[in-house]
Amino acid sequence: MISTSGKIVGIGIVLSGLSACASYQPVLYPNAYYQSVGRTIADRDIRECRQLAESAGAREGSGSTGNTARRTAVGAGAGAASGAVGGAIAGAPGRGAMVGAASGATWGLLSGMFGSGTSQPASAYMNFVNRCLREKGYEVTGWQ
Structure with a gap:
């Protein structure tokens, strides 16, 4: 069975591939x-x-690609940190960090691809x- 974070990452990869076709x-x-x-x-x-x-x-x-990669990495870091804090409160900091990182990375990827930061x-x-x-x-x- 695929975890929720695995599904999120999979969707992000598919969307990334589709956006690469658009120029x-x-x-x-x-x-x-x-x-x-x-x-x-x-x-x-x-x-x-x-x-x-x-x-x-x-x-x-590679302005758009570089910007998307940067946003994905920042999103993953922020998501992992906030997920770890939330997980620690709930008693599962490792799982919280994992889910937070996947969610943050997906947010960063999607905002980089579809956000106003897309460059020509x-x-x-x-x-x-x-x-x-x-x-x-x-x-x-x-x-x-």
Whole structure:
């Protein structure tokens, strides 16, 4: 039988995997060039510009990942401490710390993934991709 803390950690891992699939994309204004090539070609051009940025040394960045990892670790520490205190009062400090750590880590993970602390790709990366797309004839209105 899987414990409650095991279920919480499992859910967190699944959600983390799903969020990894989502990334920021440039939003293109439907100017005359965009309308002449269509969405399929525009998507291909975005991929090419992203690959060109990576090959030139501009990295998309790990701001969001680093922030999520930090929040997860802080949440686990805070959860373990508060769980140990609560567990000590109830007579089971070890179990309280374990449940508190799992709960805190899950909170940190979820708040890092879905909270307001989510960051966009590195500015050098976005600037590179924007310039590449502009040189192809697109107008980038932003990223989301």
